[in-house]
Amino acid sequence: MTEQMVDERAAGEPAGRRGRRGIVVVTCAVLLTALLLGHRAVPNVQGLGSLVDSVTPLLGLGVPLLGLAALLRRSRRALLAVLLPALVWAGLFGRAWLPPAAGADGTAVRVASQNLRAGNPDPAATVGALAGDAPDLIGLQEVDDDQRVAPALAGRYPHRTSVSTVALWSRWPIREAHGVDTGLGWDRALRAVVAAPPGDLTVYVVHLGSARAGHTATRDETVTALARTVRADPAERLVVLGDLNTATTDRAFTPLTRLLGDAQAEAGQGFGFTWPAQVPLTRPDHVLYRGLTPTTAGVVHTPDTDHRAVTAGFRW
CATH class of the missing domain: 1.20.58 (Methane Monooxygenase Hydroxylase; Chain G, domain 1)
Structure with a gap:
C-alpha cells in the first residue's frame, strides 16, 4: 500500500x-x-x-x-x-x-552464596564452578551432605561450619559459630565470626522460609525474625549470604533494607536475577551488608542447580 x-x-x-x-x-x-x-x-x-x-x-x-x-x-x-x-x-x-561507580581496587574480601538444590546429583560440580572465581567465603544452602561438597572445597577452604542444611566454607579461621532461629521451628541459618586479615567479619548464611503462590506468611515471618536478629547484633562489619526467598522489590523485604545495604544494587550491573537458573526472572538470592564498602557484585551460572550463585567483593 x-x-x-x-x-x-x-x-x-x-x-x-x-x-x-x-x-x-x-x-x-x-x-x-x-x-x-x-x-x-x-x-x-x-x-x-x-x-x-x-x-x-x-x-x-x-x-x-x-x-x-x-x-x-x-x-x-x-x-x-x-x-x-x-x-x-x-x-x-x-x-x-549503569556501570557501577565502585571499582575492584582495594577489595579485601570476596564472598559467594549458592543454593545447591536439594537432591543435586553433583553438588561438587556446582561448588567447583563457583570456587573457580576464588571467593574467600562461600555460603551454601540446601546442603544434603557436606561430604559430597568437600572434594571441591576442602583444599582451598580449610575452615568450615554448618547447621542443618546451611554451611560456610572459609579460607580464614572461623572464631565462633552457632545456629540462628528464624522462626521455622528448626535452625536453617547460622552466624559465624571469621578472622579475616583486615579484622573480624560476622557472616550469616541463611535460607529463609519458602514462599508459595497464595502463601507467603512463613517467608514473611522469617524475614522479620532475621531482621530482628541482625538489628540486635553488635558486630560492626557484617554480611548476610543466602536464599531469602524474596526479591528486593518485594514489600516483605523492607525490614532488611532498612538495616542493610544490597551489594548488587551498589556495585553490580543489571538486576542480577538468579531463579530459575536457566531463564532467571527474579532474585531471591542476596548478599547484604553493613560496615563495609561493596566493590563488586555479580551472578555466576553454575551447573546442576536451579539457582544461580551471587558474588560480591568488599573493602574495609
Whole structure:
C-alpha cells in the first residue's frame, strides 16, 4: 500500500473513529504506569501484593509491546502515551543498568552464596564452578551432605561450619559459630565470626522460609525474625549470604533494607536475577551488608542447580 493510499484511507476515515484510534494502547499505558508507581498499593491478599512487587522490574517488557501496538495503529497520541511508562520504568530501574561507580581496587574480601538444590546429583560440580572465581567465603544452602561438597572445597577452604542444611566454607579461621532461629521451628541459618586479615567479619548464611503462590506468611515471618536478629547484633562489619526467598522489590523485604545495604544494587550491573537458573526472572538470592564498602557484585551460572550463585567483593 503506497503512502498516498494510506493518506487517502486515513483522510476517508470518519473523524470519530480517528479520534478513538489508539485509545486501547493509551489506556494500557496509563494502567501500566499506575502499576509501576503503585505496585505496593496492591493488597497483599494471598501473597498477591508480594507477587506483583517481585515482578515489577519485568513490567518494563510491556513498553516495547505497547510501542509496537501504537505503531500498528498509526497513532501519535498512543506513541506519546507509551513514553509515560517508559520514563517511569527508567526512573525506577534504569540506574541498575549503569556501570557501577565502585571499582575492584582495594577489595579485601570476596564472598559467594549458592543454593545447591536439594537432591543435586553433583553438588561438587556446582561448588567447583563457583570456587573457580576464588571467593574467600562461600555460603551454601540446601546442603544434603557436606561430604559430597568437600572434594571441591576442602583444599582451598580449610575452615568450615554448618547447621542443618546451611554451611560456610572459609579460607580464614572461623572464631565462633552457632545456629540462628528464624522462626521455622528448626535452625536453617547460622552466624559465624571469621578472622579475616583486615579484622573480624560476622557472616550469616541463611535460607529463609519458602514462599508459595497464595502463601507467603512463613517467608514473611522469617524475614522479620532475621531482621530482628541482625538489628540486635553488635558486630560492626557484617554480611548476610543466602536464599531469602524474596526479591528486593518485594514489600516483605523492607525490614532488611532498612538495616542493610544490597551489594548488587551498589556495585553490580543489571538486576542480577538468579531463579530459575536457566531463564532467571527474579532474585531471591542476596548478599547484604553493613560496615563495609561493596566493590563488586555479580551472578555466576553454575551447573546442576536451579539457582544461580551471587558474588560480591568488599573493602574495609
